[in-house]
Every structure is written in structure tokens, then in C-alpha cells.
Amino acid sequence: MKVLLIGSGGREHSLAWALAKSPKLTKLYAAPGNAGIAAHAELSDLDVSDHAAVITFCRDKQIEFVVVGPEAPLVAGLVDDLDAAGIKAFGPSKAAAQLEGSKAFTKAVCDEANIPTAGYGRFDNAADALNYVRTKGAPIVIKADGLAAGKGVVVAMTLADAEAAVTDCFDGTFGAAGSEVVIEEFLEGEEASFFVLSDGINALPLATAQDHKRAYDGDEGPNTGGMGAYSPAPVLTDDLVADVMRSIVEPTIATLSKRGTPFKGVLYAGLMITSDGPKLIEYNTRFGDPECQVLMMRLKSDLLELMIASADGTLDQSHADWHDDVALTVVMAAKGYPGVYKKGTEIKGLNVISSDEAEVFHAGTKSDGDKILANGGRVLNITALGTSVKDAQAAAYKAVSKIDWPEGFCRSDIGWRAVARET
Structure with missing residues (x-):
């Protein structure tokens, strides 16, 4: 099988490394890739934002399956366009990818499915948002609604920081992503990441991980895209994983299916393990980075087979095996x-x-x-x-x-x- 991998980061290198092990794979392409991915795939400088060009490339190279690594192409509807062209792909539709593309969308799903999450307000103007912040006080969390390259979330420990974060959003710091703002209560606890594959109906649990967002030792300094991770995360016990599946993941998949926008691909739940149990912080609709790297190191099963099962709706016949290390x-x-x-x-x-x-x-x-x-x-x-x-x-x-x-x-x-x- 000829496969095209979309993306250029560490996540995509680890996916390329894992895909290259599959007996099903005959040729791997990557666009745009990086110096490490080049060891496993033929690189292309294809403009992945040009969906017509991606489709033409797939037809020219006889690509049978496309793996979309990063969130932006998913939110932009690349999988929809590939599907319409008769090209199978791994990842959610544009409608389902709103779980990552819009914080307000995710909160609405949580309300509809009674999913435990932080209390919140959503605002489309600075005056109301600032009034809400001043009423609630700090610490408090300010989130630009849309995709902001991992920079649209501020955990404000003081009222002044919260006000500045709100002002930044509505002043255009994050572009269109900040035209609406979600303001959440600050949750106390320990963060962890949980990953599942979904085929729109079935959910296959993958593994747990814990990321380190702050830039410096001791969890000090500014937030980053992630400075390291490990898997499994001991904080997520078997009982807690079962709780997360029952109270968070399965209701999400069922709700999107009921809405007519079934979720296919990998669902990444960012969790806070609080004294009241696990609560959803946010969803991502792709593998985490750098969490993907530790998951791929531990995965024993054929990644390509699992991804195809997600796209084909046959995850109920699949199982993921992991190294104990x-x-x-x-x-x-x-x-x-x-x-x-x-x-x-x-x-x-x-x-x-x-x-x-x-x-x-x-x-x-x-x-x-x-x-x-x-x-x-x-x-x-x-x-x-x-x-x-x-x-x-x-x-x-x-x-x-x-x-x-x-x-x-x-x-x-x-x-x-x-x-x-x-x-």
C-alpha cells in the first residue's frame, strides 16, 4: 500500500517510523516532512493547504491512504475533500474536527452529553468577557476559541494577567482564533493525556501519557507546545481509564454520531485529575506532540492496520498491543x-x-x-x-x-x- 503522511514535526517523524514497520506498506511519501522523516519516506514540497494539489498528487502517485498528522488540515476539511475524491484518509471530518478547532463547540458537546469539565463562559466581545473575569477573579483560564498554534491558552494567576489575556484576544493577537473567547474555572489537580481511536461508532483505547508544558525545570516558565512526555502515566489508573471512557470519551463519540458528524481518527483527551475525578480540559483531534513519540515507541501493533480500521469502521475487530516498558x-x-x-x-x-x-x-x-x-x-x-x-x-x-x-x-x-x- 502506498501511503502519504501529511506533516513535518516530531509527531510525524514518529508516525513515519511506526508506519515504516508495517508489512502492508510498500511506499511512504511525506509532505513536507523533515530531515528525520526523509529516512523513512520520499519527501514532497507539496502545499498541503491546496487540497486540489494534494488530490492530484495522490492520483499521480497512486496513493491508497493518507495520514493527516497536524490539526490545521483537519480543521480545514482535507479529509472531507479526499473522501469526496475517493481517497481513503485517517482523521476526522471538518465538522468533527471542531472538537479541536473550536473551544466553544467542545463545551457545547460537554453540555449536551453531561461530560465533566470546567465551568465556563463564552464571549464575543471584550466588555462582557472582562466583566466575567472581574466577577470570577483569579486564577482563571482564558482560551481563544479557534486554533492559535498552541498559544491561545493563558492560565492567569492574577486578575491583571487575565484582563491582559482577554484584551490580547480581542485586539487580534491570535487573529480570527480570538474573535470569540472561552473563559474557564481554574482546575486543581494533575494533568494527563489519554488517547483513543474511533471509527465513528466504536472507541479503541490506546494509552496514557503525561506532557510537560512549561519551558523550564520544576514546571516553571512560559507554556510551550510540550518539552517532554512519558507513557504510561501512573496517575491514570485502570479504574480512572474506565471512568474516562464511560463519562467522557464514549458520550462524546455517541453525541457526534447522533448529530450526524461521526468522529473518525484519534481523539486526544487532555484531562485534569481532580479530587472530584477526571475532568476534560480540552480535546485534540490528532496525536499529541510530543506524546505521540512515546506512544509509538510502546506500540507493538501495526499502526497502519489500526488507522485503516478507524477509516473503515472496523475497530470493533481490532486490538492494540503495547510494550510493558x-x-x-x-x-x-x-x-x-x-x-x-x-x-x-x-x-x-x-x-x-x-x-x-x-x-x-x-x-x-x-x-x-x-x-x-x-x-x-x-x-x-x-x-x-x-x-x-x-x-x-x-x-x-x-x-x-x-x-x-x-x-x-x-x-x-x-x-x-x-x-x-x-x-
């Missing part, structure tokens, strides 16, 4: 990230890390002859396995120490919560 990934980012950072700096030492030690998934990289150059904020994901979080952590950081990139940085404490539980 813990997987942990450390993100190396360009200094200055998530603010201003420099591109084009050379990364050395990658060739001395063997696959027995760790997998290095490329995120923001490009090739320049024999050189690998940084080409983004989050640049590398160094991912290792171990019998415990502590062992996986040690293996990952041993590999990190071999990388010669003075212009990069990483946190030194990925997995710290789980390591503390183990001791």
Missing part, C-alpha cells in the same frame, strides 16, 4: 523558545546515538548537504525505553548528552512526577 522523550529546543529563537544552527553528534540507546525523532530540522540544521522552535525529541520511568529518563538523558548543539536547550527533569512516585 516505559517510554520517555526529551524535547531539545532552540534557545529563546517559546519566544524569539534563531534558525539555521548546526546540530552535531546525532550519528553517535544508536537505535539501541534511543530514537531521535526530528521536529524542526532540515538537511544542508551532510549537515542537520535547526529549523524551528522545538527541534529534536530524544526518546528512550526503560523498565521504569527512572530508567527511561536515564537512557534519554544519556543520549541527550551526546548531542553537540550549543544553541539548543532542554529541561533536565522530564518525568519528575512519576520518578517521585517510584521512590
Whole structure:
């Protein structure tokens, strides 16, 4: 089977790495890909926002299946257009992808299905939003309604920060994404990520993970797209997973099906484990980044087969098997990230890390002859396995120490919560 993978980040490199193992795969293409993905796929500079061009490419190359990695093409309806052209794809329709594309849409689904989530208000003007914030006080969470490249959420610990976040949204900081704002109560607890595959009716649980959003050690500094992750997440016990399936995931899938917009693809539930039980923080309609990297390291089953079952509506006949080992990934980012950072700096030492030690998934990289150059904020994901979080952590950081990139940085404490539980 010829497959096209859409995307260029660390998530997509780990998906390419996993897809390449499938006996079903005969040829993998990636658009646009990166320097790491090039080891598994033929890269194309295809403009993935041009859906007609993607369809033409698929027909020219006789692509039988398209895997859409990032959220933007899903929200833009790429899967709908591929489906209309008779090309099978993995991912939700434009209507179902609103679970990620609109915070207000997700809240409406939660209301309809009685899904536990943070209390909230939604606003289309600054005056009412500011009045709500001043009434509720801080801490409080301000969310731009639409896609904002992971930057539209502010956890405001002071009233002044909350007011500034509201003003930023309505002043156009996040473009059209901030034209409506969802303001949520601040939830106390521990965050975790839970992933399932859905074929529109059936839900197949995958695995749990825990991300590290803050830029610096000790969960300090600004929010990022994610500085590291590990899987499984001990905070999500078997009983809690069953609770999440029953009270959050299954009602969501049933509600979208009842609405006539069935959800197919991977559903990523961002959860807060509170004293009252798990509550939904947000949904993503694609694999997390960097959570995908640790999930792919642990997955024993054929990823391509599972994705096809999701598209075909046969997940009730599928099962996902996992390695018992813990997987942990450390993100190396360009200094200055998530603010201003420099591109084009050379990364050395990658060739001395063997696959027995760790997998290095490329995120923001490009090739320049024999050189690998940084080409983004989050640049590398160094991912290792171990019998415990502590062992996986040690293996990952041993590999990190071999990388010669003075212009990069990483946190030194990925997995710290789980390591503390183990001791």
C-alpha cells in the first residue's frame, strides 16, 4: 500500500517510523516532512493547504491512504475533500474536527452529553468577557476559541494577567482564533493525556501519557507546545481509564454520531485529575506532540492496520498491543523558545546515538548537504525505553548528552512526577 503522511514535526517523524514497520506498506511519501522523516519516506514540497494539489498528487502517485498528522488540515476539511475524491484518509471530518478547532463547540458537546469539565463562559466581545473575569477573579483560564498554534491558552494567576489575556484576544493577537473567547474555572489537580481511536461508532483505547508544558525545570516558565512526555502515566489508573471512557470519551463519540458528524481518527483527551475525578480540559483531534513519540515507541501493533480500521469502521475487530516498558522523550529546543529563537544552527553528534540507546525523532530540522540544521522552535525529541520511568529518563538523558548543539536547550527533569512516585 502506498501511503502519504501529511506533516513535518516530531509527531510525524514518529508516525513515519511506526508506519515504516508495517508489512502492508510498500511506499511512504511525506509532505513536507523533515530531515528525520526523509529516512523513512520520499519527501514532497507539496502545499498541503491546496487540497486540489494534494488530490492530484495522490492520483499521480497512486496513493491508497493518507495520514493527516497536524490539526490545521483537519480543521480545514482535507479529509472531507479526499473522501469526496475517493481517497481513503485517517482523521476526522471538518465538522468533527471542531472538537479541536473550536473551544466553544467542545463545551457545547460537554453540555449536551453531561461530560465533566470546567465551568465556563463564552464571549464575543471584550466588555462582557472582562466583566466575567472581574466577577470570577483569579486564577482563571482564558482560551481563544479557534486554533492559535498552541498559544491561545493563558492560565492567569492574577486578575491583571487575565484582563491582559482577554484584551490580547480581542485586539487580534491570535487573529480570527480570538474573535470569540472561552473563559474557564481554574482546575486543581494533575494533568494527563489519554488517547483513543474511533471509527465513528466504536472507541479503541490506546494509552496514557503525561506532557510537560512549561519551558523550564520544576514546571516553571512560559507554556510551550510540550518539552517532554512519558507513557504510561501512573496517575491514570485502570479504574480512572474506565471512568474516562464511560463519562467522557464514549458520550462524546455517541453525541457526534447522533448529530450526524461521526468522529473518525484519534481523539486526544487532555484531562485534569481532580479530587472530584477526571475532568476534560480540552480535546485534540490528532496525536499529541510530543506524546505521540512515546506512544509509538510502546506500540507493538501495526499502526497502519489500526488507522485503516478507524477509516473503515472496523475497530470493533481490532486490538492494540503495547510494550510493558516505559517510554520517555526529551524535547531539545532552540534557545529563546517559546519566544524569539534563531534558525539555521548546526546540530552535531546525532550519528553517535544508536537505535539501541534511543530514537531521535526530528521536529524542526532540515538537511544542508551532510549537515542537520535547526529549523524551528522545538527541534529534536530524544526518546528512550526503560523498565521504569527512572530508567527511561536515564537512557534519554544519556543520549541527550551526546548531542553537540550549543544553541539548543532542554529541561533536565522530564518525568519528575512519576520518578517521585517510584521512590
